[in-house]
Each structure stands twice: as structure tokens, then as C-alpha cells.
Amino acid sequence: MALHALPLPAADLWLDPHFLSPTLAAALCDDLRAAVPWEQRSIRLFGREVAQPRLTAWYGDPGAAYTYSGLRWEPRPWRQQLDTLRRRVEAATGHRFNSVLLNLYRDGHDSMGWHADDEPELGPAPTIASLSLGATRRFRLRPRPGGPAAEPLGLDLGSGSLLLMRPPTQAHWQHALPKTSRAVGPRLNLTFRWVAGG
Known part of the structure; x- marks a missing residue:
């Protein structure tokens, strides 16, 4: 299956729910969970330091440093399977990426939590390609203040799915992955980006 457009006003959103086969997606999820040097950094929230409610890693080309929530990430060199995934995502989307969160x-x-990927390093019109591995979770979008008069959208992103958010999506919409009380296994999300200067 190829990417197909999702109807969302003031956005350019595309989804391929079966970008990777279930077998490949499961193998990648297991390998990356075990091999990546995961970090749990702290951010300042309402005047106090709190640990981010997830584990994180940053890979990219030399110079593709990234700052968000007051945290600066220097890129680790590409792992082979991450670079292979990058090339596959580039071929499917027609966009180039020099880093992945x-x-x-x-x-x-x-x-x-709710946010838009609109940091200065991403430029004025960023394109984000989001690959999901592991457990299915509900991904939510809502209009930014002053954005379109539209209802929020919820997407159940399964293992191997690829979501492409092209301009002007980040300018008009926020997105989040909320907590859930359901018993759910681990989920790994890879968001490919182009960082200016990288």
C-alpha cells in the first residue's frame, strides 16, 4: 500500500498503515529497543525538573544538532538499520531527511504532550515522517490556537505504519500521544526530519 491523503483542513497529512511488513516491523522494534543507548532526560516544567515520560535517542548526519524543550541533542552516527530506514522513507515520500528522533x-x-514540531532548526515549513513500531497507540491532532475551526483527529497508528506531515501541518496543528489505562506493550516511534545546518 502507498501513502494516501487524510482529510484535515489547513494540513497536508498522508498515511500508509502498512509501510513495513509485520515481521520486519517486529524485528526492527526488538532490535532497536535492545541496541539503542536510550536516555531519559529531565525538562523544566512549571518551575521544577521532571523526567520525560519516555526514553529518547537522536541520530543524524554530522552537525544535525537539535534543541527542543530546552534540551540539546548532538546526533549519534547513523546505525545501519536506521540509515536503511531513512533511505526507504525518503523513497516513499520524496523528501530528504538528515536526522531521526x-x-x-x-x-x-x-x-x-501537546506540541508542534516547529523548532527553528526545522525551518519555516518542516516535513516530518513518523514511523511506528510495536504496540498500536492513539495519535491525536488538534488545531493550534487561531488555527482552523475543525474537530480534533485521532489515529490508531499500528506497527509498520508511516505518517507523513507536510507543510503547513505544523503551523496549524498540534499533536500528542496521550497516556492510556489500557494494558499496552512497548511502542517505538521514529520521526525523520531535516535539520538546517546538518
């Missing part, structure tokens, strides 16, 4: 959600207690 990996987030490991260990269970339903791990999450990502």
Missing part, C-alpha cells in the same frame, strides 16, 4: 514508550504510562 527515536521515542520509546515503554507502556501506557509513557506519553508525549
